[in-house]
Amino acid sequence: xxxxxxxxxxxxxxxxxxxxxxxxxxxxxxxxxxxxxxxxxxxxxxxxxxxxxxxxxxxxxxxxxxxxxxxxxxxxxxxxxxxxxxxxxxxxxxxxxxxxxxxxxxxxxxxxxxxxxxxxxxxxxxxxxxxxxxxxxxxxxxxxxxxxxxxxxxxxxxxxxxxxxxxxxxxxxxxxxxxxxxxxxxxxxxxxxxxxxxxxxxxxxxxxxxxxxxxxxxxxxxxxxxxxxxxxxxxxxxxxxxxxxxxxxxxxxxxxxxxxxxxxxxxxxxxxxxxxxxxxxxxxxxxxxxxxxxxxxxxxxxxxxxxxxxxxxxxxxxxxxxxxxxxxxxxxxxxxxxxxxxxxxxxxxxxxxxxxxxxxxxxxxxxxxxxxxxxxxxxxxxxxxxxxxxx
Amino acid sequence: xxxxxxxxxxxxxxxxxxxxxxxxxxxxxxxxxxxxxxxxxxxxxxxxxxxxxxxxxxxxxxxxxxxxxxxxxxxxxxxxxxxxxxxxxxxxxxxxxxxxxxxxxxxxxxxxxxxxxxxxxxxxxxxxxxxxxxxxxxxxxxxxxxxxxxxxxxxxxxxxxxxxxxxxxxxxxxxxxxxxxxxxxxxxxxxxxxxxxxxxxxxxxxxxxxxxxxxxxxxxxxxxxxxxxxxxxxxxxxxxxxxxxxxxxxxxxxxxxxxxxxxxxxxxxxxxxxxxxxxxxxxxxxxxxxxxxxxxxxxxxxxxxxxxxxxxxxxxxxxxxxxxxxxxxxxxxxxxxxxxxxxxxxxx
Numbered sequence: 016x017x018x019x020x021x022x023x024x025x026x027x028x029x030x031x032x033x034x035x036x037x038x039x040x041x042x043x044x045x046x047x048x049x050x051x052x053x054x055x056x057x058x059x060x061x062x063x064x065x066x067x068x069x070x071x072x073x074x075x076x077x078x079x080x081x082x083x084x085x086x087x088x089x090x091x092x093x094x095x096x097x098x099x100x101x102x103x104x105x106x107x108x109x110x111x112x113x114x115x116x117x118x119x120x121x122x123x124x125x126x127x128x129x130x131x132x133x134x135x136x137x138x139x140x141x142x143x144x145x146x147x148x149x150x151x152x153x154x155x156x157x158x159x160x161x162x163x164x165x166x167x168x169x170x171x172x173x174x175x176x177x178x179x180x181x182x183x184x185x186x187x188x189x190x191x192x193x194x195x196x197x198x199x200x201x202x203x204x205x206x207x208x209x210x211x212x213x214x215x216x217x218x219x220x221x222x223x224x225x226x227x228x229x230x231x232x233x234x235x236x237x238x239x240x241x242x243x244x245x246x247x248x249x250x251x252x253x254x255x256x257x258x259x260x261x262x263x264x265x266x267x268x269x270x271x272x273x274x275x276x277x278x279x280x281x282x283x284x285x286x287x288x289x290x291x292x293x294x295x296x297x298x299x300x301x302x303x304x305x306x307x308x309x310x311x312x313x314x315x316x317x318x319x320x321x322x323x324x325x326x327x328x329x330x331x332x333x334x335x336x337x338x339x340x341x342x343x344x345x346x347x348x349x350x351x352x353x354x355x356x357x358x359x360x361x362x363x364x365x366x367x368x369x370x371x372x373x374x375x376x377x378x379x380x381x382x383x384x385x386x387x388x389x390x391x392x393x394x395x396x397x398x399x400x401x402x403x404x405x406x
Numbered sequence: 407x408x409x410x411x412x413x414x415x416x417x418x419x420x421x422x423x424x425x426x427x428x429x430x431x432x433x434x435x436x437x438x439x440x441x442x443x444x445x446x447x448x449x450x451x452x453x454x455x456x457x458x459x460x461x462x463x464x465x466x467x468x469x470x471x472x473x474x475x476x477x478x479x480x481x482x483x484x485x486x487x488x489x490x491x492x493x494x495x496x497x498x499x500x501x502x503x504x505x506x507x508x509x510x511x512x513x514x515x516x517x518x519x520x521x522x523x524x525x526x527x528x529x530x531x532x533x534x535x536x537x538x539x540x541x542x543x544x545x546x547x548x549x550x551x552x553x554x555x556x557x558x559x560x561x562x563x564x565x566x567x568x569x570x571x572x573x574x575x576x577x578x579x580x581x582x583x584x585x586x587x588x589x590x591x592x593x594x595x596x597x598x599x600x601x602x603x604x605x606x607x608x609x610x611x612x613x614x615x616x617x618x619x620x621x622x623x624x625x626x627x628x629x630x631x632x633x634x635x636x637x638x639x640x641x642x643x644x645x646x647x648x649x650x651x652x653x654x655x656x657x658x659x660x661x662x663x664x665x666x667x668x669x670x671x672x673x674x675x676x677x678x679x680x681x682x683x684x685x686x687x688x689x690x691x692x693x694x695x696x697x698x699x700x701x702x703x704x705x706x707x708x709x710x711x712x713x714x715x716x717x718x719x720x721x722x723x724x725x726x727x728x729x730x731x732x733x734x735x736x737x738x739x740x741x742x743x744x745x746x747x748x749x750x751x752x753x754x
Contacts, residue, residue, distance in 0.1 A: 058649050061508070061530040074573045075589045085577045158604040177605045178563060178588075255561060259551030261608045263561040272606065273590075350568075353592045353601070359568060363501050364591065367569030370529025372505050 052373065067369045068093070074364055076355045078271050089365050096360035097382060103277050103356065104343040104386075110282035111342060112335075115289025122294050133290070141287035146348055148284055153276035153352040160272075163254065163262040172251050178263065180270040181252035189245045193236060196243075200235040204228040273354035277346065285342045292334045296327035328401045336394035340387050347383070357382060439652035441513050442486065442703060450492045453479035454512035457497045457594060460619040461732040462518045462538075462642075471495045475516035477722045478537055478644045480715070481660040482514055485708040490715035499593055501569040504529055507647055514657055515645040518613065520571045525645075534658035536643040537719075539738040539747060541636035542575050543614040545621065548631050550608070555583070555635045558609070563588035565598045565607035572612050575638040599623050613640045618732045656702045662750040663709045667691055667718035669741055669750075674717040677710055690753055698753060709753070719748070 056063060068090040075085050079095045080102060121133035140148070157177065161167060166174035166181070174181045187193065211224035239245040252267030300323050308322040349356040350363055362379045366372055445451055455463035455475060463473040471493075480490040496512050507515045508530045518540075519525075521533040544564075546552045558580075566572045568591035580587045590607055592598045599620050602610040610617065614632060621627045644661060646654050667673065670688050672680055681694040689695035693707040700706070716722065720741075728734045740746025 056530070062528075073577060075577050075587075077588055077590050085581070154600055154604070162605050178607075257559045257562055257608065258557055259549070260547065261550050261552065261562070263563070263608075265561060350593050351597070353565075353568075353590050353597070355591075359591070359593070363593065364568050364573060367501050367504075368524075368574070370504055370525070372508075 056373075061370075063371075063373065065374055067371055067374070070369075072365065072368070074368065076360055077353070078274065078355055089361075089369065092365055093357070093361045093378070096355060096357035099354070099360070100343075100346055100349075100356040100358075101386070103274060103281065103346050103349065103354065106274075106278045107281035107285065107342045107346065108339050110278065111285040111289055111338070114282060114286035115335075115338075116293050118286060119290035119293025120297070122290065123297060137287045137290055140283050141291075145280065145284050145345055146351060149277060149280040149348055149352055152279045153273065157272045157276055163264060166254075166264075172249070173267075174252060174254075174264060176264075177272065178269070179272050180275060181264040181267045182270060183249040183251050184266065184268045186248045186250055187245070188247075189239075189243065192239050192243050193245045196236045196239045196245075197232075200232045203231050203235065207231065271354070273349070273352050276352055277349050277354045281342050281345060284345075285338050288338045288341075289335055292331045292338070293327075295334075296329075296331035297323060299330045300326045325401065329398075329403070332394060332398045332401060336391060336398070339390050339394065343386055343390060344383060439650055439656075439703065441647070441650045441653040442656065445486055445513060449487065450494045451479055451483040451486065451514060452496065452512045453482075453493050454496050454498045454503055454506050454515040454517055455479070456517045457499060457596070459518060459595065459616060460622055461615065461727045461730055462619070463495075463497075463516065465495075465497075473726050474537060474722050475518060475644070477664070477716050477726070478516040478657070478661055479514055481664055481712040482657055484711040484715040485656060485660050485663075485704060488711060490711075499569075500567050501593060504531060504645075507531065507645060510647070513646065513653065518616065518642045519645055520613075520640045521643055522571060530648045531645050532648045532654050533643050533645050534654055535661045535750070536641040537661055538615060538642040540613040540615050540640040540642050542572050542611060542638040542640055543617055543636055544633045545602070545610040545617045545630050546608065546633060548629055552609075552633070555579075555633055555637070558583065558585055558587075560586045561588070562609060563590060563607040564609050564611055565590045565592065565602045566611050567591065567595060567598055568593055570612070571638070571640065576611055579637045595620060596623070613642070615642075615727070615733055622732070652702055656704070659702070659709075659753065660712055663691065663712050663753060664716065664719040664722065665741075665748055665750045666753055667709075667713045668720040669743065672713055672718060673721055674714055677713040687752070687754070696754070 053063070069088050071086055072089045072092045073085045074092075076083060076092065076095055078099065080098045081091075081095060083091055083095045118133045118136055121129045122137070124130045124133070160175060160177040163174070163176045163178055166176035168174050172183050207227055208224055211222040211227075214220045214222055240247075250266045252264035252269075254262055255265040256262055304322055304326065305318055308318045313321065346356060347358040350359040353359065357379060362375055366375045369375070453476075455471060455473075458464050459473070461473055463471060463475040465471050476493075476495070479493045479495070483492045484490040496506065498506050498512075498515075498517060503515055503517055503519065504525070506512050515531075516537075518538070519533075520540075521536065525531055526533050544555060552558065562585065564576060564580075564587055566576060566589070573589070573591055576587075576589060588607075590601065592601065595612075595616070598610060598612075601607060603624050610620070612620070614636065617632050621630055621632070624630055644657055646657050666687075667677075670685065670691060672688055672691055677692055680688050680692050683689055683692070683694075686695055690698060691709050691713065693699070693710045697706060699708045702708075717725070723736060723739065726732075728736070736746060738747045740748060742749040
């Protein structure tokens with residue numbers, strides 16, 4: 016069929032040819048690069064394979080959320096790096112969102128001073144390259160912190176020093192029961208909220224669902240402490256002398272300054288973009304909407320919560336998704352200040368020790384791709400949830 | 407009409423791409439030295455150096471590189487191109503260096519790189535010799551009360567460079583002493599220095615020559631000292647890609663020539679006057695006897711040019727390492743005839 020009509024006059028065929036050629040060209044480029052790499056690696060005696068992931072890594076990592084030391088494998092080191100990347104991204108996204116919303120709303124404030132401060136914040140932090148901000152927080156700001164022996168003490172249970180922020184360590188008994196109670200509390204809150212919605216929609220009754228939820232969240236776990244044998248004790252950091260002038264803290268948990276600096280820089284920087292998204296979102300809701308809401312007797316908070324925000328969120332979410340993705344990808348700048356993220360640990364040290372550049376870089380790229388796509392998918396789901404539902 | 411023009415432009419572009427793909431390929435492995443040919447064609451030696459390590463490879467304010475590692479590249483340029491200044495330097499981090507070499511971005515890596523089995527055998531590299539015998543040490547603050555590695559206690563924090571053998575040696579060392587420590591590994595040496603200087607870590611560990619050189623960058627060098635112990639062997643030397651035997655030999659013998667010249671007392675000022683020396687070894691070095699250069703496809707004065715333009719190893723060491731105050735004492739980097747371990751095969 017298709018051959019019968021195949022001539023340059025045929026529009027379909029004409030459209031198909033360049034596309035086919037493009038695909039073919041793209042394929043040949045990929046095949047060319049792959050074979051070229053294979054030939055040259057063969058010539059230089061470089062082998063290709065992923066077996067190295069099971070070899071002993073034999074290097075240590077400053078900071079790890081899972082058990083790790085040099086006797087573990089490169090695969091485990093990869094996992095440590097990945098978890099550290101996720102940790103700093105989650106912390107960064109959390110604070111960037113809070114700062115971003117506060118600053119974005121502040122920029123629209125009637126108070127001249129608040130609006131101006133917010134504007135200056137945005138203009139300063141979004142116009143300085145991120146890497147410089149990371150260096151600023153790490154080398155300039157944290158450098159001003161005192162040595163451990165003069166650490167800034169918070170009530171003698173927590174200490175901020177140049178070597179990190181030492182905080183008490185939580186020691187739980189029956190942690191599982193506590194965890195279950197928290198989950199139970201959240202399930203209860205879900206039912207309370209759907210009950211409240213039903214009441215509102217069917218009978219027009221407004222229940223104070225927020226306060227009830229809060230009480231539930233505190234009350235249920237509290238019961239486990241009182242009656243179910245859950246207890247929590249703290250292990251406080253204690254100053255330890257290593258030599259005449261060298262001190263450190265023992266016990267407790269150390270939040271390394273690299274993490275603090277990176278999280279600070281990422282959230283402060285990304286917050287400026289989120290703030291602008293929030294401002295755009297709120298301004299994007301028509302004035303008539305607010306006036307209409309006011310005319311049916313909603314108060315200021317209700318207008319914001321029930322009328323403005325649901326509509327603003329539709330404008331805010333898509334560009335904010337981009338910012339979350341940017342933040343996650345920007346966390347790879349960690350290597351500059353020795354925060355052991357996946358780039359430093361895996362695409363850095365592990366690459367150097369094994370020399371398997373192609374394998375390691377592919378794994379790292381694939382990891383970032385997976386991370387970014389996961390965030391995208393979550394945000395798309397959230398965006399759909401927030402979209403207009405015709406009733 | 408516009409659409410069809412666009413189509414044909416696209417078609418043309420795609421076929422060009424295909425043609426371009428047809429060429430290329432090939433790669434190393436042939437008997438002739440592709441690297442030598444390419445170097446002669448380009449007119450400069452592509453040399454990978456550090457991002458700034460005084461004494462080894464360091465750029466001054468106007469961008470001129472100097473150091474004993476730099477001198478290896480200069481020697482190769484003098485031998486191959488007749489002019490020691492015809493070198494293009496590429497500053498590389500520890501992490502980038504081997505990829506830059508295997509991918510062909512550079513042809514000689516002279517960047518205080520430790521010769522180890524896995525690097526030599528596993529990742530497509532060939533080490534051609536040793537131009538500095540080093541060992542890993544620790545730097546601490548003078549007032550710290552730490553006078554030996556035996557004074558280290560659990561909880562000490564140690565800064566170093568990522569992607570180096572030091573990272574591995576550090577673990578071996580602390581493990582063998584059963585000391586728990588906090589390792590902080592930076593990508594660039596300057597960042598390690600800054601972090602250590604600020605007090606982020608209690609000790610800074612790298613090759614002893616590196617410690618001596620980096621100490622000069624501290625805000626107050628006199629406040630720091632290097633502990634006496636050496637915890638590892640670090641033979642540093644130039645590296646080339648595997649698979650080009652001729653180029654490998656050129657780099658190896660450029661370095662050997664510098665060391666042999668010192669052994670026979672031939673230096674940059676007396677080299678040309680020694681053409682009629684009584685000693686045949688000296689005559690071979692200055693190119694008045696034998697046809698040694700022909701073995702690599704070079705003329706017979708290649709070694710004379712190295713000695714005249716770059717100097718012998720002793721001159722290079724004195725200029726870059728001793729006179730700059732980094733390591734005035736040559737230690738193991740002395741000729742075997744004077745109690746050191748510098749011993750090169752004879753050039754004959």
